[in-house]
Amino acid sequence: MLHGWQWLVLGLVPLAIVALYFLKLKRQPLEVPSTYLWRKSIEDLHVNSLWQRLRRSLLLWLQLLLLLLIAMALLNPSWRATRLGGNRFIFVIDNSASMNAEDMVNAAGKATRLTVARQRVEQLMDAMRTGDAAMIISFSDTANVVKEFTTDQRDLRRALDGLQPTSRRTSFSGALRLAAGLANPGRIGNPEDEDEAAADALPAKMFVFSDFKLPEVADFSLGNLDPQLEMVGQPGSVNVGIVNFSTRRHPQRSDQVQALARLENFGPQPVTVTLELFLNGQSIDVQEARIPGEDAADPGQNFAQVAFTLDDVEAGVLRLVSDYPDALPVDDQAWAVVNPPRRTRVLFVSAGNTAFEQALRTSKSQELAEVRFAAPDILGREDYRREAAAGRYDLVIYDRCQPQEMPRCNTLWIGRLPMDGRWKFGNRIDLPQIIDTERTHPLMQLLDLGNLDILESLEVQPPAGGTMLIESQGGAIFALAPREGFEDAVLGFEFQSTDEEGKDYYNTNWPRRRSFPVFVQEVIHHLANSEGKRASAAVAPGQTYELHWPEGPDQLAITAPDGTRFTVRRNPQNRYSFSQTDQLGVYQVQDGQSSHRFAVNLFDPLESDIEPVAGEAVRIGNVQVAVSSKPQGQVARIEVWKLLALLGLGVLLLEWYIYNRRVYV
Numbered sequence: 001m002l003h004g005w006q007w008l009v010l011g012l013v014p015l016a017i018v019a020l021y022f023l024k025l026k027r028q029p030l031e032v033p034s035t036y037l038w039r040k041s042i043e044d045l046h047v048n049s050l051w052q053r054l055r056r057s058l059l060l061w062l063q064l065l066l067l068l069l070i071a072m073a074l075l076n077p078s079w080r081a082t083r084l085g086g087n088r089f090i091f092v093i094d095n096s097a098s099m100n101a102e103d104m105v106n107a108a109g110k111a112t113r114l115t116v117a118r119q120r121v122e123q124l125m126d127a128m129r130t131g132d133a134a135m136i137i138s139f140s141d142t143a144n145v146v147k148e149f150t151t152d153q154r155d156l157r158r159a160l161d162g163l164q165p166t167s168r169r170t171s172f173s174g175a176l177r178l179a180a181g182l183a184n185p186g187r188i189g190n191p192e193d194e195d196e197a198a199a200d201a202l203p204a205k206m207f208v209f210s211d212f213k214l215p216e217v218a219d220f221s222l223g224n225l226d227p228q229l230e231m232v233g234q235p236g237s238v239n240v241g242i243v244n245f246s247t248r249r250h251p252q253r254s255d256q257v258q259a260l261a262r263l264e265n266f267g268p269q270p271v272t273v274t275l276e277l278f279l280n281g282q283s284i285d286v287q288e289a290r291i292p293g294e295d296a297a298d299p300g301q302n303f304a305q306v307a308f309t310l311d312d313v314e315a316g317v318l319r320l321v322s323d324y325p326d327a328l329p330v331d332d333q334a335w336a337v338v339n340p341p342r343r344t345r346v347l348f349v350s351a352g353n354t355a356f357e358q359a360l361r362t363s364k365s366q367e368l369a370e371v372r373f374a375a376p377d378i379l380g381r382e383d384y385r386r387e388a389a390a391g392r393y394d395l396v397i398y399d400r401c402q403p404q405e406m407p408r409c410n411t412l413w414i415g416r417l418p419m420d421g422r423w424k425f426g427n428r429i430d431l432p433q434i435i436d437t438e439r440t441h442p443l444m445q446l447l448d449l450g451n452l453d454i455l456e457s458l459e460v461q462p463p464a465g466g467t468m469l470i471e472s473q474g475g476a477i478f479a480l481a482p483r484e485g486f487e488d489a490v491l492g493f494e495f496q497s498t499d500e501e502g503k504d505y506y507n508t509n510w511p512r513r514r515s516f517p518v519f520v521q522e523v524i525h526h527l528a529n530s531e532g533k534r535a536s537a538a539v540a541p542g543q544t545y546e547l548h549w550p551e552g553p554d555q556l557a558i559t560a561p562d563g564t565r566f567t568v569r570r571n572p573q574n575r576y577s578f579s580q581t582d583q584l585g586v587y588q589v590q591d592g593q594s595s596h597r598f599a600v601n602l603f604d605p606l607e608s609d610i611e612p613v614a615g616e617a618v619r620i621g622n623v624q625v626a627v628s629s630k631p632q633g634q635v636a637r638i639e640v641w642k643l644l645a646l647l648g649l650g651v652l653l654l655e656w657y658i659y660n661r662r663v664y665v
Helices: 004-023 034-047 050-056 058-075 113-126 153-161 172-183 354-360 363-368 376-380 382-390 515-527 641-661
Strands: 078-083 088-094 104-106 109-111 133-139 143-150 204-210 225-231 240-249 257-265 271-279 282-291 303-310 316-322 333-338 344-350 369-374 395-399 410-414 424-430 434-437 456-461 467-472 475-483 486-491 496-498 504-506 545-548 555-559 565-569 575-578 585-590 595-600 617-620 623-628 634-639
Touching: 058 641, 088 113, 088 172, 104 113, 109 113, 113 153, 113 204, 133 153, 133 172, 143 153, 143 172, 172 204, 240 316, 240 333, 257 271, 257 282, 257 316, 257 333, 271 303, 282 303, 333 585, 333 595, 344 354, 344 376, 354 369, 354 515, 363 369, 363 515, 376 382, 395 515, 410 515, 424 475, 486 515, 545 595, 565 575
Parallel strands: 088 133, 088 204, 204 225, 225 623, 344 369, 344 395, 395 410, 410 486, 456 475
Antiparallel strands: 078 634, 104 109, 133 143, 240 257, 257 303, 271 282, 271 316, 316 333, 424 456, 434 467, 467 475, 475 486, 496 504, 545 575, 555 565, 555 585, 585 595, 617 623
16 A cells, blocks of 8 residues: 555656657757748647647557556555365256256246356356366266266356256265265376366365255265255245056946045145146046144144046046245156056966955955966966966965066965075064054055054065065064065965864964955065056156066157157066156057056155255265355455556557657657
């Protein structure tokens, strides 16, 4: 900073420069004709004019400009700006379904959370210095590298502009592990590109943009990652979403379809919602539902269920639309399909189980499935082995018997275990009393087992990932577990047993109860994959859809809701696996002669609950990381005296050039 006398001297310098220009005028005597003398004298008067001299003196203006630049450089002007600490940055952006919420405002007006997150990343890119390296990662249920480490901000901005929203669920752990794996590589990219940005193993600052409606991440170490979590979302945002929509045919009337919808209110106040049901694009029913708020006196009751009944429906597409004006549109409509009935193939292998066999021979069971009955000696025949290995059955029921190899289909085991070594029997349970059932599973939803008596059973211990469907005081007696794309269910008790004298006796009174034929039908529905008799399995966006079709063609054509066509080949399990399910809506499956549909819906309360996490912390491994609602960075003072000095040097060189060229005197 200059003192007062220094400012005075600096102010007198321009005046001295101008004064010198007036004092340098010199006239030389010259003999000329008289007429020329008068004309020259008049011009001389104009030359002596103050403004004329100033107008023609380019050197004067250049010298004054140089003086102005020197004065400004001495003043050292600066301003406060945000700069990023460090030189390596990872921008992690949440593009899951909840980031589609339109509860934000930007310069253009109403905006989604993802749009605002991209704008915040652009602001941080503006604060990067020349030579800083950055990368972009997006995450929903999976994590993806949008742009690897680079110092080219134009490439970063192009990649950021191409980031699109999804309707998928949220999983934060994959993004963290991907960031940790890419934070300190030896080199990323082409060695010939001369990009040394990621060549050294250096710590990286990670900026995460999300509404943080996600579970904690355990068993993770940040290492050299320096996380900064920035919340994107408007506090107080409310939403009413359709979290389930399914169909099933009436148990007594196969031409009647029941559609059941579940809605949840993620706001504090009760709301009234109008629901409109469409069949094949035509409106067929309208109902209202009043849904309590989350602050209701009875917690956990912020939902409503609405039922629709449709007559004479063989096949079709149902679409349910909610008119409630909330911030998240992706869960305001849902789809369900009604496919034509298809008889499945079931093999029942037993040495004698009269009750189960009679239940499979009823007209209702025969309508659902083509059932073949066989004795245990069939398990050693070549035709059975060939058909089981080829997956020609949808379901095989083994009653007190075991094959040599597992079939390529779903199975139900009665009193025996699968031979893959993953299942175990525990202790024997005498007179087991049922204390709990998994009512959320399709096999158990319609069963009332309160009056069921069993003489004895073995405790069933399923492998990892299994589900205990019926539990007694001594452990589980009915369980289910996945197996390489199939499902195996095991009953720990027999229906008919043999005593030491070789006499048969009934081990349970279940066949005499009303729940038994319902159980047999549910086994066919669920384990035999009876399409058309109940709703198609709910498929979440991005989830793999599997269609089991033992006698289907080698490949199928699948059309997405936007008209995009895909080709899917049959795998060795006689299933067709399709993973391009990012779009919400109905997908059409065709084999040239017949067609089949399935629906993709969000159905995730965690995504529909769009209230963002504010003023809290997210647990990453053993570290609690604070969540901020403002862009993060370091406030720095930006000085321009060096730039002004360079401009002054340029003006000085220009003045020197003009003076030596003698453009003006």
